[in-house]
Amino acid sequence: MIRNSFLYVAVLAFFAGAGTPLWAQQNITVYKNAHAPVAQRVKDLVSRMTLDEKIGQLSTLLGWPMYEKNGDEVNASEEFKKAIATQHIGMLWGTLRADPWTKKTLENGLNPYLAAKATNALQKWSIEHSRLQIPVFIAEECPHGHMAIGTTVFPTAIGQSSTWDTGLIQEMAATIAKEARLQGAHIGYGPILDLARELRWSRVEETYGEDTYLNGSMGEVVVRGFQGKGIGSGTNIIATLKHFTAYGVPEGGHNGGAVNLGQRALMQNYLPPFKAAVKAGALSVMTAYNSIDGIPCSSNTYLLNDVLRKQWGFNGFVVSDLNSISGATGADHVAGTEADAAALSINAGLDNDLGGNTYATSLLKAIKGGQVKMTRIDEAVGRILKLKFEMGLFEHPYVDAEIAKAQVRDEKAVALARKVADESIILLKNERNLLPLNKAIKSIAVIGPNADNMYNQLGDYTAPQPDDNIVTVLQGIRSKLPASANIRYVKGCAIRDTTQNDIAKAVEAALQSDVAVVVLGGSSARDFKTNYQATGAAVVNNKSVSDMESGEGYDRESLDMMGRQLQLLQAVAKTGKPVVLVLIEGRPLNINWAAANIPAIINAWYPGQQGGNAVADVLFGDYNPAGRLPVSIPVSVGQLPVYYSYQNGSHHDYVEGSAKPLYSFGYGLSYSAFQYTDAQTKVTENANDVLVKVSFKVKNTGSRDGDEVVQLYVKDEVSSVVVPNKQLRRFQRVHLAAGEEKQITFDLTAADLSLIDQNYKRVAEKGGFRLLIGGNSDRPQLTTRITLSRSFTVVE
Structure with a gap:
């Protein structure tokens, strides 16, 4: 007999004429039913929420004032209790953060054990003292480790990318995610995908450098490390891509300053790293403080709706940088009131206000004034609730403080920090x-x-x-x-x-x-x-x-x-x-x-x-x-700007000296020497794409074992629009024993040979391309040439 099996119950229910899924027959409120489809749970919960409760989900408050520490006991603060009661708050940021700005120290801050107890206390209060019992999202800074006391501190992003080792950086990101999640965090701010082409800018250290392809490659693996195979694992977190977009090239190097870029440069250089990370599954994106061509990124519907969602299929939520929505009435002067600023951003596709200074105070005015439709509010709320359900927070809102104590910054994590530092x-x-x-x-x-x-x-x-x-x-x-x-x-x-x-x-x-x-x-x-x-x-x-x-x-x-x-x-x-x-x-x-x-x-x-x-x-x-x-x-x-992939055109020396940098992108020495030989290429064209197989040999000619960072650059010989003089398209960190030789093979597609044409379409154009292969961008050891017999349109 299978009288107790799920199959028996399902068959019985079907032939009883119910025609209703099993989860719907259970006497449980839909949004609380773990077996109901997430879409149904979201729809049901949103339908039950008041407008004030919805706005609460769209505001993220500063988290470090939300707990009170008394010895080994941590409880929700009066400020948090008030935020739940009056603002119905749905998300906190930096709850576990400690630094001079937050005034949290080793003495009054939280170690991993107390951090887990703190987040548990906040979840417990939120669930037990809110009408609909919605758990809070806790977002944390995670650029080179979770920014909290007692966690592992890895090299900053500029050092991470200096490894040119994507597998290692994915392992590092998974470790950061685990340490954050074990303490009760759910969202990690990172990776940062800004191109660092203005070196006077203060945040170069937080980036992966100047190159589009390297940034995108690092972004992809950090997303995969953070999110793993699913955010419901208990050891993974949601990745938040920063800062969308072109934040790293402000005029004069002024942090958050205006950026003036042509549409083609934006599409060719600055958007691809974000696209790569979105395609890797990133579930959150943060807007940048800057404007681009006069449009603030926090209210740029082209970026947030047309590009991010319609073109790339992004299915997560968009959050502002801290107080950036207020920039519309402040530094940017594009809105007369805070309600106008709220309307500009929410209508452009920005779902959540980090800091809560605009949505929490002025979004209601914009809605009542007819500037924002309720369908847009429900859409934004639904995007956030969807991830809370997918993470399993309604069923499992708490973490185990003892596990956090034992596994955050363990010996394995410290050894990994040394390995990343060695390779950097x-x-x-x-x-x-x-x-x-x-x-x-x-x-x-x-x-x-x-x-x-x-x-x-x-x-x-x-x-x-x-x-x-x-x-x-x-x-x-x-x-x-x-x-x-x-x-x-x-x-x-x-x-x-x-x-x-x-x-x-x-x-x-x-x-x-x-x-x-x-x-x-x-x-x-x-x-x-x-x-x-x-x-x-x-x-x-x-x-x-x-x-x-x-x-x-x-x-x-x-x-x-x-x-x-x-x-x-x-x-x-x-x-x-x-x-x-x-x-x-x-x-x-x-x-x-x-x-x-x-x-x-x-x-x-x-x-x-x-x-x-x-x-x-x-x-x-x-x-x-x-x-x-x-x-x-x-x-x-x-x-400045001085970067290897400068646009074709007049690029010559100055009166005082050379236009070349002191050391170029991709450069670095070893205690060994490496020799490249025997470049071979094979081009196979089909109806919609092209496959270029590039193979060559690399030999360690030194007396020490060592790694070589193999780099392949593409140079378009003749193009319909002006393009970069060369572009990194593949790389691989390869270990070679003294005297050892390995064959390396890279596959290129039409996308790797493409440009943004005069109609703003991505096309790999008919004609010749040079492939430059070696250990840095400036002095390739091998050069070979391929030809496309016809042009290929690249599907974005």
């Missing part, structure tokens, strides 16, 4: 093979403001850290050498503060040592003395006391190293001792003098909590560096 380090110069250093060295001077400052190596959007969580460069070097080695440490100077001057002591240390490692660069380390805007960006003025020169709000007019850093480096070099320069920074800085005078240079960007170990791994040869630049290093700010 770029060897820029190694004259006379000064590196790697011999571990039998008797004495070494470790000098510089970034040699032993843990916060300076972590980047912006980082929570407070206990001292034992971070390994500095000085600590990493100490761990490599025997107790008998004499390690002399002198800070020498600060990043910006010119009153700090121990240059004489640094020179003395160098004179007494066999080699000097000088660790310079920048800092995005926030402090408790800096003032912050409502958006969290720093207020920069002549009264600023912070050593920060990078990070949100810290735009530059020069890329020179600040303070007395160059003076320190020159003084140490003057001793005649061998000098290794290690750069820890958030954006490319002026290293012209160093490139001409210092024999060995390493770029570590902001390498995260294991950065000191990673730098030491490279210095002493325990790791063979293979990082490659994701952004070009200019000679001067006068060259």
Whole structure:
């Protein structure tokens, strides 16, 4: 008998003439029925909501004031209780965030165990004290680790992309997602897909660099790592793509400033990374602060409706950047009232207001004034509720604090942070093979403001850290050498503060040592003395006391190293001792003098909590560096923008010097050498597409095992519109033992050969293309040519 089986019950119900699905026969309210289709649950819940309750789902409030911590107990604060009672709030942001802006410290903030208890307390209050028992979404910053106390701190995004290792970055993203989700978070802000082509801009460190294809590739794998095979897994979170779009090229480098781009440039360069991430399944998109061609991104219906939804099929929700909707009445001056601003954004397709300052206060006025239709409100609410159902929050709103305590920042995660840091380090110069250093060295001077400052190596959007969580460069070097080695440490100077001057002591240390490692660069380390805007960006003025020169709000007019850093480096070099320069920074800085005078240079960007170990791994040869630049290093700010894929046209030298960057995109050295041979191509055209098979051999001709980052660029010989002179189209990080040779094969399609034609259609045009293959963008080792016999329209 199968009397107790699901099949028996279903058959019985059908022949009883019910004709109704089994879930509908259960005496459960539809939206609370876990077996009902999500679409039906959304429809039922929306139909039961009041207008005020709907608006509550469309507003995201700042989360860190929403809990109260008393020892090991965490409860909902009075502010949260009020938000539930009066605003029916549906989402919080930064609840677990800790930094100087939020004024959450190691003492008054939350460790993973308490964080899980806090989110549980908020969910419990929301469910038990709201009419419809809707759980809250908790969104968190997750750019290079979950920005919360006790989590793993990975290299910032510019370092992540320097690995050119998509598999590794997907593994990293999955770890970040797991750590956030175990503490009760549901949404992670990231990946950031802005192209960094304006290096004065303060947020270069948060990007994957200057290139469209590399950014898109990194974005895809971060989305897959965050969201996994489904957001209902209990260890995955919703990815939020930032910042839609072209945020990284503001005029003058002013953060959030206006962007003036042609439609073709927008379609060719700035939209594809977002499209790749949307196609990978991203479920949330954040609008940018800037305007494009006079239209604010937070009220741009072309971007949010035509491109994002109609063309790309995006099926998630759109959220504003913090308070960006208010920019319509503020900096942009395109709306007269906050109600007008709310109407502009909601009608353009922006579903959720981060900060809640506009939707929570003025959206109701816009609706009552006839500016916004209820169908649009229901649509926006439905998009958010759909994801809450898909994540399983109505059935499983709570997390296990003990699991969070045990599994957040575990040994495996820390080891992964070291691996990402190892792979991210770029060897820029190694004259006379000064590196790697011999571990039998008797004495070494470790000098510089970034040699032993843990916060300076972590980047912006980082929570407070206990001292034992971070390994500095000085600590990493100490761990490599025997107790008998004499390690002399002198800070020498600060990043910006010119009153700090121990240059004489640094020179003395160098004179007494066999080699000097000088660790310079920048800092995005926030402090408790800096003032912050409502958006969290720093207020920069002549009264600023912070050593920060990078990070949100810290735009530059020069890329020179600040303070007395160059003076320190020159003084140490003057001793005649061998000098290794290690750069820890958030954006490319002026290293012209160093490139001409210092024999060995390493770029570590902001390498995260294991950065000191990673730098030491490279210095002493325990790791063979293979990082490659994701952004070009200019000679001067006068060259900006300077990126490898510049448009065809007049591109010539200046009166003062070359138009070429100091180091180009894709560049990086190794302790090994690699040789490329035997390029072969095969072109197969069919009715709708073309397949180009490109194969070649790569050999490690050095004496050390190592990685090579193989790069393939496409150059369109003749085109109907002006296009970039060359474009990265494939890459692969390949491990090769000493003397080993491997054959590499890449497949290209019409999309990889395409352009945006005069009718704004994507087309791979008939004619010739050159394929440039090698280890960087500037000096390919192999060049081959292919021809298309006819043109192909690429379906977007």
